[in-house]
Amino acid sequence: MRTIEATPLASAAAHHGGKAAGLSALLTAGFPVPPGVVFDAAPLASAPAIAAAAVDAARENGWRSVAVRSSSKGEDGVTSSGAGEFETVLNVPGDDVEAMTSAVDTVLASIGENGGVIVQQMVAAEAAGVVFTIDPVTGATFIIVNAVSGLGDALVSGAETPWETRIPRAVDGSVRSADIVADDGPIDRAALRELIRLALAAEDARHGPQDIEWAVADGVVWLLQSRPVTALAEQVPVEVVVPPGYWVRDPTHGRLPRTRMTASVIDEDRAVRPMVVEFGMLATFSGARIGGWHYVTIVPVGAPPPAPGKSPPRLPGWLVSLLIRGSREGRRQLRAARRAMKTDAAQRLLDEWNDRRREELRAGILSFQDVDLGGLDDAELADQLRERAGTLIRSTELHFRLAMPYSIGIFQLVDFCRAQIGWSAEETLDLLSGLADVASEPGRALAALAAMPPGSAERADAFEQFQRYFGCRALDIEVAEPTLAESPHLLNVLIDAARQAGSVDAEQAQAEARARVAARARARLRPARRAEFERLLATAERVYGLRDDNVFLTIDAPLAVVRYAALEVGRRLAARGTLDLPEDVFHLTPEEAAAALGSRDPLTDIRDGAQRERGERAWAIAHPGPISYGIDPGAPPRFTGLTRAERTPTEAEMLMGELIMPRVTADSTGQDGVLRGTPASAGRVTGTARIVHSEADFHVLEPGDIVVCPGTRPSWSVIFPMIGGLVADAGGSLSHPAIIAREYGIPAVVAAVGATDAIRDGEVITVDGGEGTIRRHAFPPRR
The missing domain is CATH 3.30.470.20 (ATP-grasp fold, B domain)
Structure with missing residues (x-):
């Protein structure tokens, strides 16, 4: 057996491979690296010879246990890391020749006679x-x-x-x-x-x-x-082409530019068409990708295309109505609206959801979760990805159709109270506060989990059930983002915070508050109008929880199961060299990913396309566009020349737009230094501000903190049991943060433009959810 020389790791040369050279550079620069030696894996080197020399080195240096690592010439390079391709064997006894030989043999098999074998003192890591x-x-x-x-x-x-x-x-x-x-x-x-x-x-x-x-x-x-960091997205500039018209970016429906896969399965333009046709909408939105970011605009029925650089003329409602009746498309939509209202299509859709569709979707999501993706062959996995993507595309269409029962039910109550009592929309919504049970359900489940004895079988079972029923949900409208189930450490933080916060039962107080508001409404109504009020209130109560229930089962959970299948596809494609990283699969469409899985050879065009998409998204993230492009046309006209049935579906959606995402034209900071926004949930609280840009920041929260954020999604409901208040840059009275805050009785202000920039993390602030104000106080010493 040929004698093998051990080279101190600090003296490793290029022929010892990339990992050894990198560790040598760190040691030379004085970084704390466990001591070790490296052996040349050149021809004639054998596992027994290297192992014998390694045992001698371990005994000489007093290393009771060692790590045996690969160091291929292609490993840890500037253009390719080779991560996952080579072997490391840990906790090898330093004086056991047989165990050392086995470990060295494993490493040599992964690198061949090309590079080196590293033997380092084992770190007993905590x-x-x-x-x-x-x-x-x-x-x-x-x-x-x-x-x-x-x-x-x-x-x-x-x-x-x-x-x-x-x-x-x-x-x-x-x-x-x-x-x-x-x-x-x-x-x-x-x-x-x-x-x-x-x-x-x-x-x-x-x-x-x-x-x-x-x-x-x-x-x-x-x-x-x-x-x-190899395979780092080299930014690829995106040409910023702004179509004519007024375009708005909504930060509450996607924090970042969408990946190619997300854009292919969440296509609002395609998904909204069935709702537009069924309910005779007189205006709808259209989307465009501008500089990589998703923007939307409102397109009135029969309107001529907008002229570049010009604001559309402001027309009175009667003239708009006349123009609609004068166009073939407009007359078709008016007929559909009358038919939808006459047949009570919204109520029938709500009944269908409650009687059948909700449970069908829930059962389908659970069924997808039970599939062992790793155990499928390539063809079966490709079919799974296609099926899940198709399910999401169809459920997104249902999502928009279900917006109509919600919108019409709320609109008719708001319209009645405005006309008969003189109440604003925000005042009317107090009649419904606390009725969106689905929005608060995950938070209640989390609080119940926190109250169970740590380490108990009951808690373990409850945690598993929470993961199964609530964890399979996207935290953002982006398939590339981890789901709640993939973030167990985040869940542990939230459980601990819920335990510290204790139980908060606002249900009885909210019921009493609703009763007081309803009594005030009845006292101001003429007797002849009270029966109509009761009917409209009952309808609004039935639909109020639909929006968040709908989002979870039609968007968040289906998006999560698409992600799980796509990731498994990405792992296989990366292992074959078709993709640089498993996550690059999100820069393909589901069909592209499924087709690539059917090829046994690496596909250069697929890899290059994913790299380009990744680079363009990286550029867009680094170059966010403005919140809007073009000239704001102002508030849409009221369709005064149309019948109530003809205009109700459109006016209901217009009201939802105002209450979910109101028009905001200026920064929220006034001359007195007080930040102002839209009142969202009554009450007053003083506490520590925590800037939360995304779900990745949840771990910084402590009980009683006031969350200051760009906006929230329904999935954020898990943090509401522990926080003291909420401030959002965007949103309106019926935005997700407003609804969930009212469910928990937490003071909240939304549409406080620029709050996340103006307020510093850790600052003490006072939020008045009734006035819609935020006052800043002393900034405590840094922890």
Whole structure:
């Protein structure tokens, strides 16, 4: 057996492979790297010979246990990392020749005679993981830390979902100390701060963003590997072409530009058509991708195309009605509206939802969850992805159709109270506060979970049921974003926060408040009008919870099951070299991904297309467009020349638009320094402001905090049992944050434009949900 020479890791050369060279560079620069040696895997090298030399090195250095790692020449390079292609064997006894030989043989089999074999002192990790100094998917300027308790192999192999924190970086690349939070994570704040310091230093030393494996043992942070972030989206500029007209971007229905897959399955233009035809809508919205971002505009029936750079003429309602009657398309829509109102199509659709469609969708979602995607062959998996995508496309159409029972039911009550009592829409909505049970159901389930004894079988069963029924939901309208079920550490944070917050039962108080508002309404009505009021109130009460129930079962849960199938497809395509990363599958359509799975050869055009889409999305994220383009045409006219039946469906949707996303033209800060917005949920609270841009920030919340955010979605309901108040940049009286805040009796202000920029994280503020104001107070010392 030929004698093999052990080279100190700090002296590793290029022929020892990329990983050894990277660790050598870190050691030379003074970074904390576990000591080790490297062996050349050149021809004639054998596992027994390397193992014998490795045991000698371990005995000489006193390493009781070692890690045996690959170091291929193609590993950890500037253009390709080779992550997942090579082997590492942990906890190999340092004096056991047989075990060492087996480990070396495993590593050699993965790299061949091309590179080196690293043998390092084993770190008895209390926590381990990876840190990226830039978002590896979008290129956004965040530090992303993933961590698990114990050794990091469970994370790298995908066997365990890690705790994650995303820490923003300033323009100069630095990180604020206040943004480094380790609540409920397997790594404490001191170790996290040191890890981030080392990661930034490694990025500087190695001249570019780094993907670093790390471990913590006895409070010491060790770097186990540092490689360039490969497959990083190189920004591909997108031509910004603005169509004529007035276009608005809605941040509450998608935080970021949509991926190609999301845009293919959530197509509002396509999905809204059945509702427009069935209910005779006289105006509808149309979407456009401008600079990578999704914008919408309102398109009136029969209106001529807008002229570039010009505002459409403001026409009186009677003339608009006359023009509609004069067009063939307009007359067709008027007939459909009369038919829908005469046959009570909205009520029939609501009954169909309650009697059949809701449970059919729920059963379908549970059935999809029970499929073992990893156990399917390629053809079966492709069929699953196609079937799930088709289900989502159809359920999105149902989502918009179900908007009509909700819109008409609320509109008719608001219209009645405005005409007969003189109440605003916001005053009328107090008649319904607390009736959207579906919006608060996940939060109540979470609170019940928190009250159960930790470690009990009852709690374990309840956690599993929560994951099954509420975890399978998208947290944003984006298939590339993790679902709640994929974020168990986030759930643990929320459960702990719910336990600290204790139970809050506002149901009785809300019922009493509704009764008082209804009594005031009845007292102001003429006796002849009271029966009509009772009928309209009963209808509004029946439909009030429909919107969030609808969103969960027609959008969020179907989007989640599409994601699960797409990810499995992405893993297989990445393993074959068709994609650089499993997540690149989201830059394909479901049909493209399914078709690629049917090819046994890597498809260069598929990979190149996904790279281009990823680069364009990265550019769009780095270059967000304005909230609107074009000249605001102002409020739409009232259709005074049409019958009530002809105009009701359209006016109902117009009211929903005003109450969900009102027109906002100026910053919310007045001359007195007080921020103003739309009152959303009555009450007054003073507390600590927490800036929450997305679900990834939930872990920073503590009981009683006031959430300040761009906007929320129904999936955010899980945080409401623990927070003290809410401020949103966008939204109206019937936006998701407003509805959920009223369910929990939490003071809330929405449409407070610029609040997330004006208010600093940790600042003390007072929110008055009745006045619609936010007052800023002293800023406490940083923790």
